[in-house]
Amino acid sequence: MIYFFGWGDTTNRNIDSVRIKCRYCGHISTFDLKQVRSWISFFFIPIIPYAKKYWFTCSNCDSGYKFDKREDFERFRKKLLAFKAKKRKTLTLDV
Ligand SMILES: [Zn+2]
Numbered sequence: 001m002i003y004f005f006g007w008g009d010t011t012n013r014n015i016d017s018v019r020i021k022c023r024y025c026g027h028i029s030t031f032d033l034k035q036v037r038s039w040i041s042f043f044f045i046p047i048i049p050y051a052k053k054y055w056f057t058c059s060n061c062d063s064g065y066k067f068d069k070r071e072d073f074e075r076f077r078k079k080l081l082a083f084k085a086k087k088r089k090t091l092t093l094d095v
Contacts, residue, residue, distance in 0.1 A: 004031055007050070012076035013037075014056075016080055031058055033080060036064045 016033040036053045039046035054073040057064030067073035083091045 004041075004043050006044065007038070007043050009039045009044075009046050011037050011046065013038065016077065018080060018091070020082060021061065021073050022058040022060060024063035025058060027058075027060045029060035031064070032059060033077065060075075 007033040013035045014032050015035055017030050017093060018033075018084075019030050021028050022031070033054070033056050036055060037049045038051040038053075040050055054067040054070070055064050056067070056076065067076060079091065
């Protein structure tokens with residue numbers, strides 16, 4: 001019997017979105033804050049997650065920022081929530 005194992009399959013989960021001006025393409029576009037998980041699969045079905053990354057990307061040009069540490073992601077997510085609640089005037093990425 002042949003078994004098919006694999007790794008590197010990814011799933012994306014959109015956590016939040018905001019419309020801001022992109023510093024790369026100059027358009028006001030939707031930026032998605034998303035979680036990308038990598039999986040070990042068995043017969044092409046994701047079974048075991050082995051990596052988790054967080055991205056904040058422009059939907060127009062796909063430029064963005066990667067958060068390697070969960071702490072950086074959580075800090076930025078709080079900034080994003082404050083920005084959306086109009087408590088702050090600018091959205092900065094100082095990670
Ligand atoms: Zn852009």
